[in-house]
Amino acid sequence: MSVNQIMFIFIYILFILKINTIYGFDAGFIQLASARQENKDTTHYGMTICALCRVTLNFLKSTYNVDTTYLDTKFDETNGQCDGNIVRSIINLLRTSQMKGINPWLYSITVNTIASANTKTDLKEMFKEASHFDSESFIGGSKLIMKRYQSTLDAIRKSDNYDQGRKTFGEMLHTIQDFYSHTNYIELEYTSPSDVLGKRIFQENEFASIETKTCISCDDEQCQINTNFDQIIQKTKLLTSGYFIPIGFNLLRKFKPKGKCSHGGSFDSTQDDEPRGGINKDKL
Incomplete structure (x- = not known):
C-alpha cells in the first residue's frame, strides 16, 4: 500500500467521523417503494428505542400487572416505530406506580445507552x-x-x-x-x-x-x-x-x-x- 493510499484512507475516516459529529449520522431503514403508502422510514436508533420500550411495557404488564393499555396505542407494530415521547411516558408511569427496585430516571439512560451503542457500530466497525x-x-x-x-x-x-x-x-x-x-x-x-x-x-x-x-x-x-x-x-x-x-x-x-x-x-x-x-x- 502506497503512502498516498494510506493518507487517503486516513482522511476518509476523519471525514466520516466529522459527518457523525455534525449531523449525528445514523443509517436506518427505508420501506420498499413497492409497499410505500406513507413515510414510515426509521433509523437504528429510533427502532431500538421503540423495541426497548415495547419490551418494557410487556414486562411491566406480565410481572407487575401494570395497566399499559393507553401506551400500547403509541406503537406501530408493522414498522417498528412509536410515539416520540414514549420514553417520557414510561418514566411517568414508573414514577406513579412506585414499584420497588425500579429507578425511573435510570430507565432513560439505559435505553439511550443501548440505542447509541447500536448507532455507533456503523462507524466503529465500518x-x-x-x-x-x-x-x-x-x-x-x-x-x-x-x-x-x-x-x-x-x-x-x-x-x-x-x-x-x-x-x-x-x-x-x-x-x-x-x-x-x-x-x-x-x-x-x-x-x-x-x-x-x-x-x-x-x-x-x-x-x-x-x-x-x-x-x-x-x-x-x-x-x-x-x-x-x-x-x-x-x-x-x-x-x-x-x-x-x-x-x-x-x-x-x-x-x-x-x-x-x-x-x-x-x-x-x-x-x-x-x-x-x-x-x-x-x-x-
Whole structure:
C-alpha cells in the first residue's frame, strides 16, 4: 500500500467521523417503494428505542400487572416505530406506580445507552463485514451475534458491569437489524424472524456460495420496485447479501466477485459494477 493510499484512507475516516459529529449520522431503514403508502422510514436508533420500550411495557404488564393499555396505542407494530415521547411516558408511569427496585430516571439512560451503542457500530466497525452481514458474511455475522449475547450476560453476571452490558447488547442489536436490511431475507418472503440468529451459526447450504450468481442489474428506484435478485436465488431460497467497498477503497484493487449483488448507496463503490444497483434497505 502506497503512502498516498494510506493518507487517503486516513482522511476518509476523519471525514466520516466529522459527518457523525455534525449531523449525528445514523443509517436506518427505508420501506420498499413497492409497499410505500406513507413515510414510515426509521433509523437504528429510533427502532431500538421503540423495541426497548415495547419490551418494557410487556414486562411491566406480565410481572407487575401494570395497566399499559393507553401506551400500547403509541406503537406501530408493522414498522417498528412509536410515539416520540414514549420514553417520557414510561418514566411517568414508573414514577406513579412506585414499584420497588425500579429507578425511573435510570430507565432513560439505559435505553439511550443501548440505542447509541447500536448507532455507533456503523462507524466503529465500518469495515467489519460480519457486523453488518455484508459480503455474504453469514457465518461471521451469526457467530458475532452469539458472542455478543454471551458477552452481555457475562458483563452483568460475572463483572456486575451493567454499562458495558448495555453497550454490547446495543452492538448486537445493530447486527441483527442489519441482517434484515442488508440481506434478501425479506425478499424471500419470510414472514417471521429468523430462527437462526442468536441460536446457532448459519450453515453453508443456507446461503449462496461464492460461485453462485445472485443479482441482475437494476437502476435507481427500480432496485426497490422490481427485485434485482437472480431467479435461482428466489427459487432455491438461498440467502445472499450485498458486497460493500467504500468509495476510494476500490483504489486498492478490491472488487466484488462476479455476478454478486452490491450493497448500494452513496458510499458504496461497487454499485456501478455489473450487476449494477444495490439491495440494501438502508436510509441515511
